[in-house]
Amino acid sequence: MKNILQWILLGALLCSMSVWAVPQQSHAEIRTVITAFAHEQTLHLPGQVTITVNEIDRRVSLPACPALEAFLPPGGQLLGNSTVGVRCTANMKKWTLFVPVHIKVSANLLITNRPLQQGYALRAEDIGSQQSELAQTGILTDPLQAIGKVLKFSVGAGQVLKQDMLRAPYVVKQGQTVKIQIERQAFKVHADGQALSNAAEGETVQVKTLSGQVVSGVVQPDGAVNIRP
Incomplete structure (x- = not known):
């Protein structure tokens, strides 16, 4: 009778544990999400890219999540030793984990x-x-x-x-006389001026006009300075 009672109590305990046990998040799935994220984020890098995701400590236990999202922490970069974050975005199960990775290029x-x-x-x-x-x-x-x-x-x-x-090579040099182009909706105004600094194509440079006014414009491939009012 005593043995039967013990088996009944053990069965009740196991049933209780199975009811209340929370499914745990697979570490392998987390690492798979990180690998896919790192691969996508490093497609622009030249050469051969090798991604190594560290093993997650077996003591880390997290509720299973149906919506995992990998992200790069602020200021991080996927090159050399780095860290990738993974978060669960599902309601009532939100958690975040950071995992070390190594990106070899x-x-x-x-x-x-x-x-x-x-x-x-x-x-x-x-x-x-x-x-x-x-x-x-x-x-x-x-x-x-x-x-x-x-x-x-x-x-x-x-x-x-x-x-x-x-x-980039300088198209305009300090002290050089340059052509100023002032563009308006229906017309262009051309004038001469003196560059106050060196500048490459596409850079902004200040120019002193013949009247003494200082204006700023963008250097064009031919050395002219385009000013948009």
């Missing part, structure tokens, strides 16, 4: 073939490449990104080229 990085001086405009023969891991954003991988650009400072041979090392 192997690409042909642009390098200089010889020492080059500040102010030098790069040509095709000045540029080579080397296979390496892309460790930060802004590193150039396409020669078209560099040819014709001007070095902001001198560099040695074998220097990896980055966007912030180069500038």
Whole structure:
């Protein structure tokens, strides 16, 4: 009789646990969502991209969620060691988890073939490449990104080229006489002026007119300055 009572109590306990147990979120599903998100966000990167998502601590227990959403925390970037967040957006089950990831990008990085001086405009023969891991954003991988650009400072041979090392060539130089184009709805007004600074195509420059007025406009490919009132 005692044994029968024990079995009845055990059965009741198991039934109670099965009724009240909350389904747990699969860690594998979370990692799959992160991998898909990282893949989509790194499609623009050059070269071969390898995505590694860290294992989630087995002690982490979260309610199962029908609506998982991956996101990049503010200030984060998917390159090298990073973190991706996953949140449950379902009502009554909201939670957020952050998981470390590593994004490895192997690409042909642009390098200089010889020492080059500040102010030098790069040509095709000045540029080579080397296979390496892309460790930060802004590193150039396409020669078209560099040819014709001007070095902001001198560099040695074998220097990896980055966007912030180069500038567009100046179309307008300080003190130069430039043509001013003032566009209105039905007509254009042309005048001469003096550029107050250096500027490349598409940049804004201040120009002093013959009357002494200072105006700002956008530099055109031919060196004219377009002013829109």
